[in-house]
Amino acid sequence: MNTILPTLQLEPSPQSWQQALQDLIKKPSELAELLNLSPEQLSQEAAEQFEVRVTRHFASLMEPGNPNDPLLLQVLPGIAETIKAEGYSSEPLMESDQFNPRPGVIHKYKGRLLLMASNQCAINCRYCFRRHFPYQDHHLGRKQWLEAVDYIAQDHSLSEVILSGGDPLSQSDKQLSWLAEQLKDIPHIKRLRIHSRLPVVLPSRVDEKLLSWLNSEHLQTSMVLHINHPQEISTELRHACKRLKDADVRLFNQSVLLKGINDNSGILAELSEALFESHIQPYYLHQLDKVQGAAHFQVEDEDARRLYYELRAELPGYLVPLLTQEIPGKAAKTPIV
Numbered sequence: 001m002n003t004i005l006p007t008l009q010l011e012p013s014p015q016s017w018q019q020a021l022q023d024l025i026k027k028p029s030e031l032a033e034l035l036n037l038s039p040e041q042l043s044q045e046a047a048e049q050f051e052v053r054v055t056r057h058f059a060s061l062m063e064p065g066n067p068n069d070p071l072l073l074q075v076l077p078g079i080a081e082t083i084k085a086e087g088y089s090s091e092p093l094m095e096s097d098q099f100n101p102r103p104g105v106i107h108k109y110k111g112r113l114l115l116m117a118s119n120q121c122a123i124n125c126r127y128c129f130r131r132h133f134p135y136q137d138h139h140l141g142r143k144q145w146l147e148a149v150d151y152i153a154q155d156h157s158l159s160e161v162i163l164s165g166g167d168p169l170s171q172s173d174k175q176l177s178w179l180a181e182q183l184k185d186i187p188h189i190k191r192l193r194i195h196s197r198l199p200v201v202l203p204s205r206v207d208e209k210l211l212s213w214l215n216s217e218h219l220q221t222s223m224v225l226h227i228n229h230p231q232e233i234s235t236e237l238r239h240a241c242k243r244l245k246d247a248d249v250r251l252f253n254q255s256v257l258l259k260g261i262n263d264n265s266g267i268l269a270e271l272s273e274a275l276f277e278s279h280i281q282p283y284y285l286h287q288l289d290k291v292q293g294a295a296h297f298q299v300e301d302e303d304a305r306r307l308y309y310e311l312r313a314e315l316p317g318y319l320v321p322l323l324t325q326e327i328p329g330k331a332a333k334t335p336i337v
């Protein structure tokens, strides 16, 4: 099954990735206008609760006039977000209370630790489990980064540092390479992992400067992308992934299972095939974290399991991502099959 759709000409003449980040679509009305949508499909209240942020590249992959476009639904502020749902909270994983030994550090799993290298994303995904996260309290400057590095140096059980956020690639290469440089002299740190959606929503982020830093990086480096639907895999992303692979960066993907977007084994199979063609290894398929405002995206566990088994029947094992759920307080992700 191929997803070939007419695309919009929303990308202006070539911009640097920094300029593109300054030129995000932030007004719901602009998004509606660009995509020929009726304004009633947007909720101003939802947009006030969680800001709209969409790159022009990501918008260019959407089908104009289609209110159910699977990429649009990931970024469109809808009325369903404003309905309070039982069992959903503003902090579903309870990270900031229990696992936050230093500002911007989340140390939850054995052997690895997450460093919030940035407090912003290039797009705001409406289902994001950090949609209520107080990023302003976790803005790190170099002083806080050095404190985090000190924490990492003291804990010899750690072997991997994960740069997360926000989106760590929204930081400049200079900042990122400075941070990586600080980790270089910690002998027990062997691996650097970058969790990012930027190559997907703004492939021009993978430019010469980034590649040159990654090429010179002495730690084994991997990047975990976040792609939910095959329509997100553009020619530009494929090209960026090839360049990352050539820079010796191992690529993985995590998806979130989302009702009305990818809760279909045919779509998930198409996604796995397209990822693999783009040098990306399917890694995780996450059940939604129960964050307030995202209940309408929830797929029941029973349906998730059925999809997983359908996928296994269709694909070789190495193309089937692990279906997991993050359970607060657990020391690892929990497989749900």
Ligand code: SF4
Pocket (backbone or CB within 6 Å): 121, 122, 123, 124, 125, 128, 129, 130, 165, 166, 167, 197, 226
């Ligand atoms: S890119 Fe990731 S962290 Fe940023 S809003 Fe989307 S899901 Fe959340």
